[in-house]
Amino acid sequence: MYAFMHSNTDELERKALKVWMRGVIASQHMSAYEWASKAKISQSTITRFLSGASEYIPSSRTVAKLVAIAGSEPRTSSTQGEARTLEVLNTEGNRVRYVNVHGIEGKLLAMELQQPSGYGAAGINKGDTIIIQEDAKLKDEDVLMFECDDGFLIGQVMGKYIVHKSPVYTENRKLADVSVVGKVVQSIKNF
DSSP states (O other): OOOOOTTTOOHHHHHHHHHHHHHHHHHTTOOHHHHHHHHTSOHHHHHHHHHTOSSOOOOHHHHHHHHHHHSSOOOOHHHHOOEEEEEEEOTTSOEEEEEEEESOOSSEEEEEOOSOOSOGGGTOOTTOEEEEETTOOOOTTOEEEEEETTEEEEEEEETTEEEOOSSSOOSOEEGGGSEEEEEEEEEEOOO
16 A cells, blocks of 8 residues: 655655656556546546646555556655665775665675676676675575685675686685675666
8 A cells, every 4th residue: 555645745755656657658558548547536636646737646545546557556765665875895994985775675785896706797897886785694596795815706606606607707616615795686887
């Protein structure tokens, strides 16, 4: 259920709802009239809100009817999870900058890769910012960051081994022989 309160809905939630509604209309090649008819609501409910001419916002009951027809839901701040600001650290532990992440829970660490990642063939490269969930329980096929004699590297858990996707690092490593930093949950490109 979506709680869009008329009196205290902030502008970000209003914008997220509009973006979602316009996206549904465009992607499903459906007019506002057609969508409203299928949801059994007044056509003006959609057009009045999208026009932005007033402070009107659809009720949570109306949004639930639209969701049922659309097959998707708006990405509001309550569905996206909280935004968190993390310090991005280099391999020496010094702060390089800050980064905002959304919808990721747990104990997080952000690190900038300062060498070939060991996972370049899969798109994680030197200079990228890696978001690591330190308290995640690793399972097969998870991507992880670990520390070894070669520095901080990225690999994929395969049983008791770490597999690289890189022409630089070709030998598999034993999981027990490295210091695991945590599960990689996001990679941010630094152009």
